[in-house]
Amino acid sequence: MNETQPSEQPLRGTPMRETTGSGKPVRETPTRRGFLLGAVGAAAGAAATAAASAAVEATTTATPAAAAPARAAGYAFHGAHQAGVLAPVRRSTSLLALDVTAVGADGLQELLQTITEKLRFLAAGGTPQELGITAAPSDSGVLGPEVVAGDLTATLAVGASLFDGRFGLASVKPSKLRTMEDFPNDALDRTICDGDLLLQFEADDNDVVVHAVREVLRATRAGMQLRWRQDGFASPPRPSGTPRNLMGFKDGTANPDRTDAKLMSQLVWAHGGANGEPAWVEGGSYLAVRKIRMLVEFWDRVGIEEQQQMFGRYKGSGAPLTGSKEFDDPHYERDPNGGSIPLSAHMRVANPRTPGTDNQRMLRRAFNYDGGIDANGNLDQGSIFTAFNQDIERQFVTVQKRLVDEPLVDYISPVGGGYFFALPGVKNASDWLGKGMFA
Numbered sequence: 317m318n319e320t321q322p323s324e325q326p327l328r329g330t331p332m333r334e335t336t337g338s339g340k341p342v343r344e345t346p347t348r349r350g351f352l353l354g355a356v357g358a359a360a361g362a363a364a365t366a367a368a369s370a371a372v373e374a375t376t377t378a379t380p381a382a383a384a385p386a387r388a389a390g391y392a393f394h395g396a397h398q399a400g401v402l403a404p405v406r407r408s409t410s411l412l413a414l415d416v417t418a419v420g421a422d423g424l425q426e427l428l429q430t431i432t433e434k435l436r437f438l439a440a441g442g443t444p445q446e447l448g449i450t451a452a453p454s455d456s457g458v459l460g461p462e463v464v465a466g467d468l469t470a471t472l473a474v475g476a477s478l479f480d481g482r483f484g485l486a487s488v489k490p491s492k493l494r495t496m497e498d499f500p501n502d503a504l505d506r507t508i509c510d511g512d513l514l515l516q517f518e519a520d521d522n523d524v525v526v527h528a529v530r531e532v533l534r535a536t537r538a539g540m541q542l543r544w545r546q547d548g549f550a551s552p553p554r555p556s557g558t559p560r561n562l563m564g565f566k567d568g569t570a571n572p573d574r575t576d577a578k579l580m581s582q583l584v585w586a587h588g589g590a591n592g593e594p595a596w597v598e599g600g601s602y603l604a605v606r607k608i609r610m611l612v613e614f615w616d617r618v619g620i621e622e623q624q625q626m627f628g629r630y631k632g633s634g635a636p637l638t639g640s641k642e643f644d645d646p647h648y649e650r651d652p653n654g655g656s657i658p659l660s661a662h663m664r665v666a667n668p669r670t671p672g673t674d675n676q677r678m679l680r681r682a683f684n685y686d687g688g689i690d691a692n693g694n695l696d697q698g699s700i701f702t703a704f705n706q707d708i709e710r711q712f713v714t715v716q717k718r719l720v721d722e723p724l725v726d727y728i729s730p731v732g733g734g735y736f737f738a739l740p741g742v743k744n745a746s747d748w749l750g751k752g753m754f755a
Contacts, residue, residue: 413508420483433748471738514603610699
């Protein structure tokens with residue numbers, strides 16, 4: 317969870333039999349697998365916007381959270397990309413997966429136009445329209461009489477099922493978009509997977525996110541239905557550097573530089589006409605979402621040395637086990653046999669840092685979730701893995717396959733999520749999200 321470019325992806329599960337750098341065998345706990353199968357099955361449920369203008373990209377910090385993200389008055393809505401892809405990660409998030417109930421291409425276009433209009437207003441803020449004393453108010457009032465733009469961003473993405481024939485879009489489907497498969501060690505609950513659309517809101521204040529969720533859903537009730545929802549939060553850096561996940565390790569240390577436009581063009585943005593992609597995808601990005609449960613009761617009983625060996629980093633500083641500071645190069649070439657950083661360590665498997673794997677890096681936006689307790693009285697906590705890719709096969713899927721049966725799988729279990737394509741940005745006042753699909 318802190319290396320795969322964007323932090324590393326935490327995944328998989330089978331008993332550990334690796335050895336530590338000192339040659340000591342890693343301790344096995346026989347009851348972990350039994351808990352994994354029972355607890356995950358019992359509790360699997362639960363489950364602006366904005367176009368990234370050059371100004372937004374220029375103000376995004378290069379290192380992942382070297383300091384707490386600065387508050388913003390709002391993000392420009394118009395631009396080549398949706399602003400939520402590159403904007404600094406905010407403290408609060410809500411992901412909404414939705415099934416479209418609108419009928420035909422005309423119904424879908426009207427729905428996307430309505431979503432765009434609502435997101436455009438939320439991004440700018442302002443005074444809600446007065447409809448008269450006999451009508452229901454035009455705004456929920458969660459933010460008071462004046463809607464503040466605040467630091468809200470929203471990212472709208474489409475799932476593979478949107479191209480199933482209902483709307484005549486099969487011929488313009490993004491070439492790599494498909495339903496997320498079950499990887500080895502997954503425990504996916506399909507009721508919290510996939511969807512025709514995915515809408516992610518981010519802000520520093522929970523009420524801003526809640527308000528945005530309410531306003532978009534009330535405006536689109538006739539055209540789409542909520543399929544699943546997952547709320548989350550990003551922790552502040554403690555004491556500095558990258559925020560931590562709920563295992564206590566920094567999450568996102570090796571993220572690529574979001575301010576490097578050339579790098580983002582190579583790793584994040586899809587290009588129309590390239591590799592069989594339809595022209596309209598230019599400026600969009602493939603989005604992998606994974607809800608990953610952490611078996612925190614067992615994790616908290618594991619010795620610190622074993623924990624660090626599994627991640628390949630020191631828990632306190634976030635430094636690689638071959639270094640002293642969080643952003644130090646691990647220099648795998650000086651540790652070819654894994655004497656310091658085990659060959660099976662999460663950071664090493666997720667991001668080997670070789671010329672051949674350089675283009676497999678992803679842009680990770682990491683969040684934690686706390687879902688209360690499951691039916692067995694165990695804590696339901698974990699990670700919301702979201703990562704933007706230029707090519708989901710070359711990047712996320714390739715890395716995911718490398719992580720099969722990594723040592724961390726005894727303590728984590730992916731239970732939900734999906735693959736989506738984040739739409740290109742809204743270029744001007746007459747444009748709307750997804751318009752290119754109908755050109």
